[in-house]
Amino acid sequence: MVRMKVKKGLTLLYVMESVPAEWSITSDVSSGIKHTVASIEARRKMVPSHARGDGPLEIAHLLFEIENMTSAAVTRRILWQVDSNGKNIPLDEKRVVTEMFVTLRDIRAIVPLTKTLELLNSAVLTGAPVMTPLRLLVVDSGGQMTEIKQGALCHAADPTILKVLLP
Structure with a gap:
């Protein structure tokens, strides 16, 4: 304790x-x-x-x-x-x-970055799961960017739609 x-x-x-x-x-x-x-x-x-x-x-x-x-x-x-x-x-x-x-940081945006141009779940259509690495950046009012490496969570109401694999 x-x-x-x-x-x-x-x-x-x-x-x-x-x-x-x-x-x-x-x-x-x-x-x-x-x-x-x-x-x-x-x-x-x-x-x-x-x-x-x-x-x-x-x-x-x-x-x-x-x-x-x-x-x-x-x-x-x-x-x-x-x-x-x-x-x-x-x-x-x-x-x-x-x-x-x-x-004190005035956060202006949270930016997701991927290596693909679109985030489309085609597994529903093809039956093949699609894995896309995602990086999150925080941008503050001064223009400073910081990568969110820990504590970022992602979820969906239907777990068959989105599955998150943590490193």
């Missing part, structure tokens, strides 16, 4: 497993007068055959929302506390403080 404590103005919106087949994550957010506390519990569903040693693991992606940005760039402090369910962890490893540097 990991608890994060932040001052008002930084809100945890979403928690997503890095590898959904390997991890199950639940979260709970409670807001107080001065602080917001989020508890994130990660449970391993299975140990993969390619499991690494005792090194760090990427477990989840967190999406935050910043409120009341008074300037183009701000720093927000997050206090993390690990509850190890009775395992003996040194005190200096149980509590960690991080600072998040946040810049």
